[in-house]
Amino acid sequence: MTTITVEVPDELAAQIDLSxxxxxxxxMVARKSARHRPAEESSPRPLPIYREITEFLSNNPTAxxxxxxxxxxxxxxxxxxxxxxxxxxxxxxxxxxxxxTYLQLSEWISILKARARSGTLLLG
Numbered sequence: 001m002t003t004i005t006v007e008v009p010d011e012l013a014a015q016i017d018l019s020x021x022x023x024x025x026x027x028m029v030a031r032k033s034a035r036h037r038p039a040e041e042s043s044p045r046p047l048p049i050y051r052e053i054t055e056f057l058s059n060n061p062t063a064x065x066x067x068x069x070x071x072x073x074x075x076x077x078x079x080x081x082x083x084x085x086x087x088x089x090x091x092x093x094x095x096x097x098x099x100x101t102y103l104q105l106s107e108w109i110s111i112l113k114a115r116a117r118s119g120t121l122l123l124g
Contacts, residue, residue, distance in 0.1 A: 030092050047101055049075050053109070063116035069109065078102075 052072055061069070071079070082099040085091045091099065 027093055030094065047098060049078075049102060049105060053105060063119070066116040067113050069113070075102075 049071065052075060056069060070076075079099075079102050082091070082095055082102065085095060086099060
């Protein structure tokens with residue numbers, strides 16, 4: 001581990017929680033490097049969870065299959081890792097975006113399941 005000494009004004013130092021400083025620095029460095037990447041490198045790659053859900057839906061599942069749908073154990077493990085890092089307030093900006101994607105997809109799947117249960121889901 002490298003030690004860095006930084007001088008900051010007293011009023012700013014009073015506002016900094018030293019326990020979160022490493023995470024803050026990681027986030028700032030990640031943002032700065034993301035801004036300086038070429039466009040093709042900074043384009044986000046689709047997450048595996050998108051492919052997983054797309055493959056499931058492209059097989060024209062029945063209402064019962066939609067209700068029973070669960071993400072893969074690998075996707076569940078990744079989600080749990082992200083949620084754990086979120087509780088510890090140590091998510092990078094990329095991890096925050098990934099967690100947001102999981103949460104949005106979870107809401108979307110919940111709506112599909114509710115419609116499948118109520119019989120208002122149009123299939124086929």
